[in-house]
Amino acid sequence: MEPQAVLDVRGIEKSFGATKALRGVNFSLRRGEIHALVGENGAGKSTLMNIIAGVFQADAGEILIDGKQVQIKNPHEAQKLGIGFVHQEIALCPHVTVAENIFISEINNSKKFTVNYKQLYERAAEILRPMADIDPRAIVGDLSVSNQQVVEIARALSTNCKILILDEPTSTLTESESVALFRIMKSLKEKGIGIIYISHRMSEVFGECDRVSILRDGTYIGTYDISQTSPKEVVSRMVGREIGDMYPEKNGNASGGPPLFEIRNFSDGIRFSNISFELREGEILGLAGLVGAGRSEVAQAICGLRKKLSGDVYYKGEKINISSPKDAIKNGIVYLTEDRKSLGLFLELSIKANISAMKIKNISKRGLVQKALEDRQAQMYVEMLNIKCGSIDKLVSSLSGGNQQKVLLSKLLTVKPKVIIMDEPTRGIDVGAKAEIHRLLRNLANEGMGIIMISSELPEIIGMCDRVVVMHEGVINGEVGLEELSEKKIIQLASGI
Amino acid sequence: MSEIKAVKKDSRANSGLQKSQFIEKLRNFRELNLIIIIAVIFVIMSFASPYFLTWENIEAILLSFTTNGIVVIGMTVMLIVGGIDVSVGYTMCLSMCISGALFLDGWNPWLAGLVGFATTSVIGLTIGFFVTKVKLNHLITTLSMMGILRGLCYIITKGTPLSLYHLPDDFKFMGVGKIFGIPFAIILFFIIAIICDFLIRRSTLIRIVFYVGSNEKAAMFSGINVDKIKIFVAVLCSSLAGLAGVIYMARFTSATPTFGQGLEMTAISAAVIGGASLTGGKGTVFGAVLGITLLQLVTSSMILLNVNPYWQVFITGLILLTAISLDSLGQMRKNKVKYALVSKSAAPVGSIESGENNKQSGQASL
Numbered sequence: 002m003e004p005q006a007v008l009d010v011r012g013i014e015k016s017f018g019a020t021k022a023l024r025g026v027n028f029s030l031r032r033g034e035i036h037a038l039v040g041e042n043g044a045g046k047s048t049l050m051n052i053i054a055g056v057f058q059a060d061a062g063e064i065l066i067d068g069k070q071v072q073i074k075n076p077h078e079a080q081k082l083g084i085g086f087v088h089q090e091i092a093l094c095p096h097v098t099v100a101e102n103i104f105i106s107e108i109n110n111s112k113k114f115t116v117n118y119k120q121l122y123e124r125a126a127e128i129l130r131p132m133a134d135i136d137p138r139a140i141v142g143d144l145s146v147s148n149q150q151v152v153e154i155a156r157a158l159s160t161n162c163k164i165l166i167l168d169e170p171t172s173t174l175t176e177s178e179s180v181a182l183f184r185i186m187k188s189l190k191e192k193g194i195g196i197i198y199i200s201h202r203m204s205e206v207f208g209e210c211d212r213v214s215i216l217r218d219g220t221y222i223g224t225y226d227i228s229q230t231s232p233k234e235v236v237s238r239m240v241g242r243e244i245g246d247m248y249p250e251k252n253g254n255a256s257g258g259p260p261l262f263e264i265r266n267f268s269d270g271i272r273f274s275n276i277s278f279e280l281r282e283g284e285i286l287g288l289a290g291l292v293g294a295g296r297s298e299v300a301q302a303i304c305g306l307r308k309k310l311s312g313d314v315y316y317k318g319e320k321i322n323i324s325s326p327k328d329a330i331k332n333g334i335v336y337l338t339e340d341r342k343s344l345g346l347f348l349e350l351s352i353k354a355n356i357s358a359m360k361i362k363n364i365s366k367r368g369l370v371q372k373a374l375e376d377r378q379a380q381m382y383v384e385m386l387n388i389k390c391g392s393i394d395k396l397v398s399s400l401s402g403g404n405q406q407k408v409l410l411s412k413l414l415t416v417k418p419k420v421i422i423m424d425e426p427t428r429g430i431d432v433g434a435k436a437e438i439h440r441l442l443r444n445l446a447n448e449g450m451g452i453i454m455i456s457s458e459l460p461e462i463i464g465m466c467d468r469v470v471v472m473h474e475g476v477i478n479g480e481v482g483l484e485e486l487s488e489k490k491i492i493q494l495a496s497g498i
Numbered sequence: 499m500s501e502i503k504a505v506k507k508d509s510r511a512n513s514g515l516q517k518s519q520f521i522e523k524l525r526n527f528r529e530l531n532l533i534i535i536i537a538v539i540f541v542i543m544s545f546a547s548p549y550f551l552t553w554e555n556i557e558a559i560l561l562s563f564t565t566n567g568i569v570v571i572g573m574t575v576m577l578i579v580g581g582i583d584v585s586v587g588y589t590m591c592l593s594m595c596i597s598g599a600l601f602l603d604g605w606n607p608w609l610a611g612l613v614g615f616a617t618t619s620v621i622g623l624t625i626g627f628f629v630t631k632v633k634l635n636h637l638i639t640t641l642s643m644m645g646i647l648r649g650l651c652y653i654i655t656k657g658t659p660l661s662l663y664h665l666p667d668d669f670k671f672m673g674v675g676k677i678f679g680i681p682f683a684i685i686l687f688f689i690i691a692i693i694c695d696f697l698i699r700r701s702t703l704i705r706i707v708f709y710v711g712s713n714e715k716a717a718m719f720s721g722i723n724v725d726k727i728k729i730f731v732a733v734l735c736s737s738l739a740g741l742a743g744v745i746y747m748a749r750f751t752s753a754t755p756t757f758g759q760g761l762e763m764t765a766i767s768a769a770v771i772g773g774a775s776l777t778g779g780k781g782t783v784f785g786a787v788l789g790i791t792l793l794q795l796v797t798s799s800m801i802l803l804n805v806n807p808y809w810q811v812f813i814t815g816l817i818l819l820t821a822i823s824l825d826s827l828g829q830m831r832k833n834k835v836k837y838a839l840v841s842k843s844a845a846p847v848g849s850i851e852s853g854e855n856n857k858q859s860g861q862a863s864l
Contacts, residue, residue: 343715350712369700
């Protein structure tokens with residue numbers, strides 16, 4: 002045990018019913034270090050963190066804080082012990098002010114009859130000031146996602162935490178907001194707070210963290226100094242096998258091929274104007290830009306999901322008329338939404354029902370659904386995309402993010418699309434599933450399907466796309482071909498330079 | 499190597515089959531429960547009252563829920579699409595009043611019935627319009643319709659019940675006629691129920707209704723014309739209420755403008771007891787029919803046992819509360835969470851699927 006360890010976890014075991022989620026996991030966190038915790042979906046990261054945060058109780062093993070063994074029976078006790086948890090999905094009350102959210106626990110446990118708001122706002126401002134310029138009286142729901150995250154961190158800090166757990170904090174942030182977060186993390190580190198950083202992004206793990214611990218299938222693989230390992234090594238250990246090239250091979254000639262899909266003069270008068278670009282056969286076209294640049298809006302307008310003022314769509318040189326989602330689908334132009342849970346999936350319905358949703362005609366004869374057809378269709382996609390599920394009758398809400406995304410992709414594939422515009426296709430998905438989806442996309446592109454990829458993850462754009470169109474505040478600011486493809490170039494164009 | 503692959507594929511298919519059989523059983527679990535409860539009450543009542551096991555009593559019970567049953571079917575589809583219609587009782591009343599008034603005016607009773615029914619379809623269209631184009635919610639819209647419909651009933655009948663006893667026999671047959679000793683109304687209801695149950699389980703159009711009810715936005719993104727579906731369901735629900743009204747009129751040969759109050763509560767209760775959810779995306783006709791059977795059985799039994807009528811209303815409410823509580827608790831136990839699914843677009847945080855798919859549970863952060 003390291004002398005400076007603020008948190009020491011040994012031999013943690015946890016089972017849920019018949020499944021062992023954690024098998025003898027060890028973990029230690031030093032004061033003032035940023036310690037990354039990585040592992041595929043299902044590896045046990047969340048379970049381990051939930052045990053530390055008091056949400057679950059371990060079946061065996063011990064937890065020591067500052068050398069003393071403790072029992073963390075519930076989140077309240079965890080908080081008292083100085084453990085703060087910022088979840089991946091923002092858990093704030095949107096209709097209430099920033100200060101009230103920060104001190105929510107205190108107000109809840111207060112024995113006093115009234116709340117001294119003046120004091121509350123002052124104290125909130127003090128905590129917030131070194132991190133970001135947020136008005137403690139602002140309503141949380143009105144804040145940007147990154148500011149909401151700062152409020153979550155402030156809430157953890159208000160309890161004088163010595164251990165801060167950040168779960169995939171940058172998954173909804175832009176590049177510059179992520180940079181601001183890292184700055185905050187550094188200052189917390191200097192104050193001696195230990196940070197556990199859960200992430201799938203190797204660039205962040207290797208850019209910001211001091212050590213990395215790896216979990217795989219509930220087993221603790223090891224802890225390594227960042228300076229003594231490499232992303233490839235870490236990913237291999239996460240996945241348990243050698244990872245070849247991180248991204249599938251590109252089609253070098255693609256961008257010189259004949260045009261497959263073209264849009265001209267797309268404008269909606271509010272979020273984007275004068276957008277024109279071409280997609281050529283065999284290539285994967287990237288659509289890059291900062292959050293809010295208007296990329297999703299353009300994509301949705303193309304697919305009839307959003308109104309536009311002007312704009313023409315051409316497929317293989319012929320003009321297509323799209324004025325409703327049904328038109329787009331009929332013409333084979335489909336959109337994979339970035340918000341799979343609220344816009345893409347029917348969470349309470351089965352996997353097979355989800356897959357059938359876009360083209361019910363595939364599985365019905367004479368107006369009646371044929372169970373055999375539906376089952377066969379679903380099984381086909383489960384095998385094709387390697388969707389890990391017990392049975393196709395299971396609810397789609399029981400799947401992990403990566404598998405849910407595969408179900409969504411299957412749904413789109415049932416209409417035999419000609420062009421897929423995917424919006425953040427691998428957001429919140431673990432490395433293994435990500436690689437599978439990337440490989441699938443490249444295969445589809447090679448077979449002649451048009452793939453346009455909207456992504457805010459620069460490594461993904463660089464790794465997957467043959468050519469990138471960059472948007473800035475509603476207009477196209479530039480195009481980058483294969484030879485000059487670099488993160489720097491894209492960020493420049495995305496920022497308006 | 500290929501052998502191993504083959505074996506793996508087999509076991510996966512097998513476990514898939516086992517799982518889907520199990521889930522089938524789970525879905526029918528609720529309906530099985532209801533059948534058991536109904537059977538138990540049946541048995542108890544046959545000992546508790548000498549009149550219970552008589553043909554007259556059974557017939558009366560069955561008849562009492564034929565017209566309500568038709569309304570319940572419409573309500574079930576409405577709940578599946580994620581909507582609700584609290585005006586069904588008054589819609590049923592309106593079709594009665596219009597048909598009755600027209601008949602008294604000299605119209606052919608079949609034509610009068612058709613007009614009454616058609617009017618309710620128009621009512622459904624109107625509700626659909628307000629919900630889809632004016633973007634009002636179902637509850638508020640149908641709540642407002644209640645007053646409008648009730649008012650129309652009073653206006654048409656001038657406030658007094660219409661006596662229609664001189665309706666021709668062939669028309670009355672719908673309500674009181676018998677085929678092989680079984681009332682025609684019961685046969686008609688069961689035919690409608692069987693057809694609707696089949697359609698709900700197999701029809702493509704109704705499957706689309708489930709998609710809309712489960713996640714409207716996702717349905718839109720999947721190319722479904724959500725507005726068209728909502729209008730269709732509104733027309734269906736109101737029309738079924740209208741049909742029930744005409745049959746009721748044939749049976750009781752009268753049209754009372756005060757009829758229908760509280761019918762929506764019974765209809766919603768029956769549908770929910772039968773498995774429909776107020777948040778949409780769920781429901782079966784079979785379950786709804788069992789639900790209304792249970793409710794009517796309890797009501798009729800209470801009458802037979804001379805229970806104070808005020809207690810009857812109380813007990814009906816209690817049954818509904820018990821049914822939905824058991825459902826919620828069952829759902830929580832299945833998912834092993836401390837709280838059940840509340841919002842439609844979020845899986846329960848911290849929910850765990852017991853079994854081999856534990857690792858794939860819940861949110862993206864695991």
